[in-house]
Amino acid sequence: MTQNDPKTPRADQFQGDREAFQVASGNTMKATVYTQYGSPDVLQLKEVAKPTPQDNEVLVQVHAASVNAADWHLMRGTPFLARLVNGLQKPKNTKLGADVAGRVEAIGRNVTQFQVGDDVFGCLPLHELGSFAEYVCAHEDAVALKPAKMTFEQAAAVPLAAFTALQGLRDKGQIQLGQKVLINGASGGVGTAAVQIAKSFGTEVDFRMQHAECRHGALDWRRPCH
Numbered sequence: 001m002t003q004n005d006p007k008t009p010r011a012d013q014f015q016g017d018r019e020a021f022q023v024a025s026g027n028t029m030k031a032t033v034y035t036q037y038g039s040p041d042v043l044q045l046k047e048v049a050k051p052t053p054q055d056n057e058v059l060v061q062v063h064a065a066s067v068n069a070a071d072w073h074l075m076r077g078t079p080f081l082a083r084l085v086n087g088l089q090k091p092k093n094t095k096l097g098a099d100v101a102g103r104v105e106a107i108g109r110n111v112t113q114f115q116v117g118d119d120v121f122g123c124l125p126l127h128e129l130g131s132f133a134e135y136v137c138a139h140e141d142a143v144a145l146k147p148a149k150m151t152f153e154q155a156a157a158v159p160l161a162a163f164t165a166l167q168g169l170r171d172k173g174q175i176q177l178g179q180k181v182l183i184n185g186a187s188g189g190v191g192t193a194a195v196q197i198a199k200s201f202g203t204e205v206d207f208r209m210q211h212a213e214c215r216h217g218a219l220d221w222r223r224p225c226h
């Protein structure tokens with residue numbers, strides 16, 4: 001298609017709908033999207049407009065993403081609080097996925113911390129999810145350089161759950177050396193990070209999950225928790 005080709009879409013034909021114009025122009029990517037709240041059946045793999053980074057954003061080619069409770073709540077629209085974040089009747093942002101690891105493909109003009117080609121990982125804010133896609137834009141403060149010895153998959157598994165654990169233990173819990181700490185739900189995303197963070201603060205950690213109970217790191221799978 002060329003500028004003079006009558007089949008070439010013109011922006012003015014789309015009445016300001018940038019997404020529709022991009023799709024018609026072929027500037028697209030694959031993404032998992034949803035247009036109504038519900039079970040996983042509402043998720044669809046679709047061809048959508050490839051995002052363009054704003055001045056303070058990086059465009060990341062997604063190599064790995066991970067699923068968190070946040071994705072589940074925002075897909076279901078429950079509890080009701082999730083609808084205050086993303087629309088009362090239907091999702092305003094039709095993409096999901098907070099955690100991401102990938103390679104920077106383009107940067108906005110004010111980005112100072114990253115260059116094209118950097119491997120990064122990070123976590124998108126709840127109202128700007130979108131890592132279940134081939135590309136996603138993230139504010140430069142939402143990502144960090146990926147440690148070289150971590151795979152993309154390992155890096156994508158960390159951010160949201162580990163931040164939750166860190167904020168809970170360090171910031172809210174004011175965890176201190178020598179304390180005794182009980183981690184409930186220790187086998188989950190937040191719990192596995194919480195156990196390690198609590199240990200790193202020099203605390204004595206007991207942990208508990210649905211199917212087993214552990215003390216000081218010794219698993220006893222025969223003792224169900226009730």
Ligand SMILES: NC(=O)c1ccc[n+]([C@@H]2O[C@H](COP(=O)([O-])OP(=O)(O)OC[C@H]3O[C@@H](n4cnc5c(N)ncnc54)[C@H](OP(=O)(O)O)[C@@H]3O)[C@@H](O)[C@H]2O)c1
Nearest residue numbers: 068069160161164185186187188189190191209210211212
């Ligand atoms: N992931 C996040 O980024 C995030 C962020 C903010 C808040 N949260 C909240 O934090 C909580 C944990 O999230 P998560 O992502 O870690 O979930 P998860 O990966 O599903 O882990 C859930 C944990 O809870 C345990 N569990 C389930 N039912 C239990 C019961 N009846 N008694 C004792 N333990 C039980 C599970 O044990 P088994 O493995 O033995 O079943 C597992 O260890 C959720 O309430 C979530 O909404 C999560």
